Amino acid sequence: MKPGLQFRLNQQLALTPQLQQAIRLLQLSQLELAAELRQLAESNPLLEFAEDADAEQDEAEGESEFDIKASAPGSDTSSSNDNDEVPEWTEPDIRSDEPIDFSSGNGSGSGSNNHDDEGMEPQNAAAESLQEHLLWQLNLTPMEPRAKAIATVLIDALNTDGYLAEGMDAVLAALPPHLKATAxxxxxxxxxxxxxxxAGVASIDLPDCLRAQLEQFDPATPYRDLALRIVESELELLARNDMAKLARRLHASEDETAGAAILIRSLDPRPGAAMDTTPVEYVAPDAYARKEGTRWRVALNPDSQPKLSLNQHYCNLIAQARSDDASWMRGQLQEARWLIKSLESRAETLLxxxxxxxxxxxxxxxxxPEAMQPLVLREVAEEVGMHExxxxRVTTRKYIHTPRGTYELKYFFSSGVSTEDGGxxxxxxxxxxLRKLVDQEDPRKPLSDQALAEALHGKGIQVARRTVAKYREILRIPSSSERQRNS
Incomplete structure (x- = not known):
């Protein structure tokens, strides 16, 4: 052996393109999977969606049926082309003492209604956005062209809540230079x-928004002036519901302060949110859990994964073509088969x-929820014989519908806390x-974090006070002092 030469043995895992594709498909959500498959089907002629194949088959059957009817003996198609005579219109016999039935018959009105019902779907008008609503009012408001141009820029800068979130400096920078508008x-x-x-749109912050709404009340409105004083400088005390201190700061009685607080709470802190046109997104479950007798059964949603198939027309062409001419198509066929196999594997793994x-x-x-068991990825991985x-990947952005609601699969995983009985x-x-204990507490004497921890100890759950505080913050439950003030 020559000096300097060494032999080494090592193992290395190489992911094939097919395996990489299967892993990528596994972690995609429903929407991402549909987009990915649509893109792959457009680039591979051997792939087609099941609904596309059914549509082509129906179209072909429709064309053949039309051809048979057109060539049938005794057809009047030729005579209708030769004779251009239009049948003479005769006035229908309608008696004034007889009701007219528009729901049936072969008249033009009835036919039109039936066509609308069968072929047309009612279309709802698009919701008006906040900007469109304000621009409509601006066009009806007597205002100088220069002021209207400034108002248009202000309206365009509003966020969905109706605020100028980026401040006045951003508005001044967005104004056309030729206006030379001052602040x-x-x-x-x-x-x-x-x-x-x-009312209250185009505000800089919450006090500005509430002030603008209060200014539109009649000056004789009870507690209006006191409410304006609270909005200008004492909103923090109002948020704490500390009426006694708020009354002392304002040199007013507690009854007057409470009346002003009620008036302020009747205002809208997000005036533009009611006109938010952002469409609501709904979650489609990937699986369903149903109870049959005493056992729970799981079934995949048949619509959760698009159905791909091979285009039989091109498959037949490959079989008839010579090997040299069909080499590229055979490669596409192999990729299509791998993709379909990956989709089947994805569905089996998810189930x-x-x-x-x-x-x-x-x-x-x-x-x-109180019966939820501790569960980690390793336990499920060992049960199904897969890696963590x-x-x-399978539990991310995949949802299951149960009688208790629709949950992401990740929701069912949580760490465990030891109990007194060793569980x-x-x-x-x-x-x-914790949520149940807070809901059942005396509002005048809310439980502190330590008291909540001791209550859980009484149920056999060993949990520290800081853990209770952590869970309380996750649940967005205020502290005991804040709960007492808000009661």
Whole structure:
């Protein structure tokens, strides 16, 4: 052996393109998967969606049926082309004492209605946005062209809540240079916009928004002036519901302060939110959990994964073509088969994982969040014979519909806290117990974090006070002192 030469043996895992594709498909959500498959189907002629194949088949059957009818003996198509005579119109016999039935018959009115019902779907008008609503009012408001140009820029800068979130400096920078508008001029236009509908738009912050709404009340409105003073400088005390201190600061009685607080709380802190045209997004479940007898069953949503198939027309062409001519098509066919196999593997994996989760969390489905069991990725991975990373991909942005609601599969995983009997309780179950304790407490004497921890100890759950505080913050439950002030 020559000096300097060494032999080494090592193992290296190489991911094939097909395996990489299967892993990528596994972690995609429904919408992302549909977009990915649509793109792959457009680039590979051997792939087609099941609904596209059915549509082509229906179209072909329709064309053949039309040809048969057109060539049938005794057809009047030729005579109708030769004779251009139009049948003479005769006035229908309608008696004034007989009701007219527009719901049936072969008249033009009835035919039109039937066509609308069968072929046309009612279309709802697009919701008017906040900017469109304000611009409509601006066009009806007597205002100088220069002021209207400034108002248009202000309206365009509003966020969905109706605020100038980026401040007046951003508005001044967005104004056309030829206007040469001053900050005082822009502020004057902004004040006018604040009195448009909805009142309080084009505000800089919350006090500015509430002040603009209060200014539109009649000056004789009870507690209006006191409410304006609170909005200008004492909103923090109002948020704490500390009426005694607020009354002392304002040199007013507690009854007057409470009346002003009621008036302020009747205002809208987000005047533009009511006209938000952002469409609501709904979650489509990937699987369903149903109880049959005493057992829970899991089934995949048939619409959760697009159905791909091979285009039989091109497959037949490959079989008939010579090897040299069909080499590229055979490669596309192999890729199409791999993709379909990857989709089948994705569905099988998702079903296995969902079934394992439902088996582990059947108590939650039967009794609610307080019965949630501790569960980690490793336990499910060992049960289904897969790696933890695979379980993580499968449970991300995948949803299951249960009688208790629709949940992301990740929701069913939580760490455990030891109990006195040697068992463990999940963090989700402890949070549900914590919420129940707070809901049942005396509003005049709310439980502190230490008292909540001791109450959980009484249920056999060993949890520290700082853990209770952490869970309380996750649940967005105020502290005991804040709960007492708000009661």
């Amino acid at each position: 005082e001029e822009v502020e004057s236009v902004r004040r006018r916009l604040q009195h448009f509908d909805p 296995k994982v969902a079934e394992a989760i439902v088996r582990r969390q059947s108590a939650f489905l039967d009794y609610g 990373s695979t379980i993580s 463990s309780a999940s963090a989700t179950a402890i949070q549900a117990m």
